Amino acid sequence: MDESFADLSGLPEPLGNFARSIQSRVLQWTGMPVGIGIGHTKTLAKAAQHASKLYRKQTGGVVDLRADHAVRWLLERMPCNEIWGVGRRLTEHLKSEGVTTAWHLASLDPKTVRQRYGVVLERTVRELRGEACIELQEAEPDRQAICTSRMFGSRITTKPAMQEAIASYMHRATQKLRNQKSLTSVFRLGIRTSPFGDEPRYSNATTVTPPYPTDDVLLLTGLASQALDNIWRDGFRYSKAEILLMDLRKRGEYTADLFTPTQSTRSDELMRTIDKINGRFGRNALRSGRMPMAAAWEMRRELMSNAYTTSIHQLMRISAS
Known part of the structure; x- marks a missing residue:
């Protein structure tokens, strides 16, 4: 606690x-x-x-x-x-x-x-000595970088499966990005095999710069999928992927380049609609087409403890008897 x-x-x-x-x-x-x-x-x-x-x-x-x-x-x-x-x-x-x-x-x-x-x-x-020097933090400060990285529940050996995983991780990362009303100017994509055991080892990463600061999950997912071609190697059993959003800029608090394109109003409206639907019907109710409904590589959760303190549906029930 x-x-x-x-x-x-x-x-x-x-x-x-x-x-x-x-x-x-x-x-x-x-x-x-x-x-x-x-x-x-x-x-x-x-x-x-x-x-x-x-x-x-x-x-x-x-x-x-x-x-x-x-x-x-x-x-x-x-x-x-x-x-x-x-x-x-x-x-x-x-x-x-x-x-x-x-x-x-x-x-x-x-x-x-x-x-x-x-x-x-x-x-x-x-x-x-009674002299207040540490102020109360009214709200959590915005993150300077946003990372989504998890071990797979089972090894990934094909590029399409890795593209699905990357799309899922980007979906979650951009949700966090939009929650704090920020845009990303650079992101890093990384994949690796397990550092343990006798299997062949490989890890690599690449940095991608979108055409403009953005929170558009469709644009970022497409760029990540293309970037995967540069670091993917056949013949390995991958255990982990990582999406790291960097160079975050607060909406309305940075000066755009006069000659550089910016995110379109249509994209802004689409992202707001996606967040509104997911806020009402569940975090992944509406997702990009690259994300699977279920995948064997997803993190295993059979032994996960109940969320007694964060989910109202999993609160402990105390009987009167």
Whole structure:
């Protein structure tokens, strides 16, 4: 499981009661217990959340770490390696200087820490002292590159089958591209055999530049299929392919060349229609003709765990009895 941060400014006190209402609802809806930590900074909130697990019986899984005496009590008992962002190697360096707990670290001079260890640890020290230095990330930043790459469920030995796989991977990659409203100016196509076993080995890749920045899955799939001719070799059992979209440009935020063609309005409308249909009827309800309905090379999913936290249809059911 992962975690998330939230700004609780403006909510009525006591915040501990609000945190317990969240905890109760998550448990009711999913059957999973969660720990919640409250602090003046993200690092202190993270430390409080760690304490909510460590002292679950005493705290009920909710720790409010805003009082000075509570901060000191916890940091004095918290080893450096438990601090968010302090790794094993840095912990060893700190230990050699007698810094073994979070309280020792918080007591260091931030400017000296910056000179010796860098700005990242300085921010950690300031955060442990109650000075907010790490901002909340309101939304995930757009990706600078988009990659779709999976091992095949069974080896591919023919070019038509590889073209199907590449079309499927490009379909998924361009969905991600359009979701963040970006266009790609360059993409990389790669194929390879397994690096294990006694089979003959081969790997190769090629870079393709479309005629203009685009998110058109039909154009990109056609270019990828043509590029495959340059790297395909008969006689090998291929285990993996990769599509990497690069040089991404945000729609409306780049200056096009006056003498270079741009993606047509018709293509834009077609991509919007494809996404709208797939959004309503399923991710692959509408696809390019090169994509198969089912293929032997697709990733095996017989042992895949249920998506309890990401699919409403696979949520755990809790009976009253």
